[in-house]
Amino acid sequence: MEMVEKGIAAGMIREADTAVVFHDLDMLERRLGEVTTAFGPAALAAAAIKANPLPPVLAFLAGLGAGAEAASLPEVRLALDAGFTAGRIVFDSPAKTFEELRLAVSLGLNVNADNLDEVERLGTVGASLGRAPRAGLRVNPQVGLGRIKATSVAGVYSKFGVPLADREAILAAFARCPWLEGLHVHIGSQGCSLDMLVAGVGAIYDLALEINARLGARRVRRFDLGGGLPVAYRDTDDPPTPGVYAAALAERCPGLFSGQFDLVTEFGRFLHAPCGLAVSRVEYVKRQPGHNTAVLHLGADMFVRECYNPELWTHGVTLLSPDGREKGGERGTWHLAGPLCFSGDFPIRQARLPDVAPGDLVAIHDVGAYTLAMWSRYNSRQMPRILGYRQGRFNVLREREEPEDLVRFWRGRPVAPGGGGQGREE
């Protein structure tokens, strides 16, 4: 917990900071390096923005030569503002409007069409702009669901992509649209085994070879294998590294690394999750027979999945004394309760911790992905200060929200008692 101790010593956690989130940028650089080493420097290592959309973190990744995968138009804006060039941005979303496609094509973004109707729209947009889209097609390999249904997207049914079973329609689309040049696959996020990831990518790789055999070599020349590399949240988790994943892919899909495809990866969780550490002060300790509860300042606002689906999502925790040093002593079972007025508000249930006292700090591990990114406005709590850690120094990546920020977020227009709104009366 050296980062926390140093942060406290450096005065980065102020009296008003009931919680702080750290993001270790040295670790982020190392993890991006692991991806680049495994998939080769020529591959575009796009970071899934939805895992962590903080602008300074995105700008840091842009500076390291990464790409960015955007799930919405505002995420495209975040990527552009962070300094990613259009050619390094991949725009994925299952609900892109004509307007969004027009913007994507005119900017020269990589677009992955989610379905064949979107391919038609892209053709229309490209023709009207006189510019060929840089586009791929997302295909669902239909290899099954992982351990976590809600983040698995490669079942026989999925709301994403064109089912691989529609092979002939996919081939026809490639035959009809000479500008369609990529295939995109994403199998799921966390909870998918290495075998499942490799089977999913393998099925789409076979499709790429078939399209190229039928329609001409290099018809499919961009292969986007998505994200989905899991991380360890429990001591017993033992996820594959990017090196192990790439080696397994090379065995199943030898042509993937031979230079005949421009490779794209879209990892989010793997890059960010272990970089994040959330630290909350313990405000109160409550003891009831059989139940010890520590009341924290982070709950279902930051840990949406953990609170609503506790059997699937969890994090390691460390108890620290107010100076940031790890506390010892005999361990008991503690409910770590959040600050919201909602009874499911337990970011961590049943943690085994030394005796907790008010003023202690609880450090929640591996929070760099899909936590702040999913911040909920329920109860209108202030998002905490977010600190970057780089070569032993701290940067405020985002200042703690003030109550006024929340007032601004919710502000609308007052309703005059006598009406006078904007719609026309019929």
Ligand SMILES: *Cc1c(COP(=O)(O)O)cnc(C)c1O
């Ligand atoms: C969410 C998502 C990713 C990132 O998944 P991780 O599990 O965070 O690596 C990549 N690509 C697509 C299309 C996604 O929806």
